[in-house]
Amino acid sequence: MNGPMVELRGVHKSFGALHVLRGVDLEVRKGEVLVLLGPSGSGKSTLLRTINHLEKVDRGSVRVDGRLLGYRQAGDRLHELPEREVLRQRTQIGFVFQAFNLFPHLTVRQNLTEAPLSAQRRPRAEVEPLAERLLTRVGLADKADAYPRTLSGGQQQRVAIARALALEPKLLLFDEPTSALDPELVGEVLDVIKDLARGGTTMIVVTHEIGFAREVADTVAFMDAGRVVEHGPPAQVLDDPLHERTRAFIGKVL
Amino acid sequence: MTLREVETPPPRQEEGRPPEVVTARHPLRWLGAAVVLVLLAMVVSALVTNPAWEWDVVRQYLFAPSVVRSVLLTLELTVLAIGLGFALGTVLALMRLSPNRLLSAVAWGYVWLFRSVPLILQLLFWYNLALLYPRLSVGVPFGPEFFDFGTMDLIGPLTAAVLGLALHQAAYAAEIVRGGLLSVDHGQREAAAALGLPPARRLFRIILPQAMRTIVPNAGNEIIGLVKGTSVVYIMALPELFYQVQVIYNRNGRVMALLLVAAVWYLVLTTALSIAQHYVERHYGRGRA
Incomplete structure (x- = not known):
């Protein structure tokens, strides 16, 4: 109960010759908002994707709420779980993509209800009202029957957040949720995420929005070259970083 | 120069209505x-005025029972060959995209073989x-057999035609579905x-419906091609449309009129x-504007 929500130990990942994650250790407590910063190519997105097994790790372990993700341990070996099990674990983790990835041939409502109905096998009578509540929460109650293409980027990303929430996950992962948006639409998406943060949802947010990190993050982690080089409260990491790399990055972004 | 003139506001607008737009004329198009x-007009005149087309004979045979039956057989062949062809083609496309080397290689080999032979x-x-x-039998390879049929009883002309068309179609369908x-x-x-x-839900609810946008135009080509392509089964003496009109004109000598009957039906x-x-x-x- 008091264990961390996310626990990464010595996570390594390579794509061919490219060693993207070089031994990452990271902990996120329940209810904590972690903002993951770092230059592009530092491995932030890959790290986030290992947390719901979209990327398989080469070495090390990922635990979510105390359970190993994607594997079963026998002695000192990790055996990959059958796909059905991996899918069940994923329904406890919401993922929001940079490019939204809404299903364009389904209405907003169908985008929200698809996974609760077919992956969690919950009754429609329970899922439909949930979808209505979530759309109201992200301010799009009137768009339930619209197709995603007819919405602005900011609206699409808010639908994508509602779709992730429809699984009622323990953990939400955001992969640069505002990077594909026009500048004037960034605020509406960040407002939704802030609202969730205040509601006590555990989340990991990869972003370049330093202002957002300062305002919302409980902790900030800074990644460089496949490692977490700095991890602490925003005031310390953002204003008084220990490492030269962190200082240089924040100086550039601000 | 003209562009600039259009963009500049009319100089003294307050004096009257804004100027009217006159579209350019295109004499060459006209x-x-x-x-x-x-x-x-020449084509229509040649079709109508030449009595050798024998439009009355065309009318007479267009709905003749033997012709209508042959149209139904053409339809049956098309529907069966397309249905079976695309079902097998979808399986082949999924095999081809599988990470398993054997499945992928077998699918590739199938497409290679059935596209290569006329x-x-x-x-x-x-x-x-x-x-x-x-004789054909069902059983374990190199082992015991459970069922046994005479090939002639099992594969008549109709089955052979459907089998041939469907297996050939599957090779093309596989590539169309894979592309989609x-x-x-x-x-x-x-x-x-x-x-x-x-996984099944991902395929049938999310991926395939989106792939259909690419698949349908190509599949439409294939289906229309096959409606006409069924005419090659005349070599097996199956009374589909093309075979049937040949039978009739060999009897009565009205070649052009009966070819026209077939053309109208196609x-x-x-x-x-x-x-x-x-x-x-x-x-x-x-969902796509």
């Missing part, structure tokens, strides 16, 4: 249209299968996986399919 109109040869091969294997699956944005697969959707069938394709495309295009 000339082209006139030439085409004359040519069309259809007419494949049809004759199935028709004459009994020469190779007089590859056209769907990778993010869609990722989003479906991240939401924990089961036109009717393919037109109906083109209209159906329009609506199917509209269905799968929903």
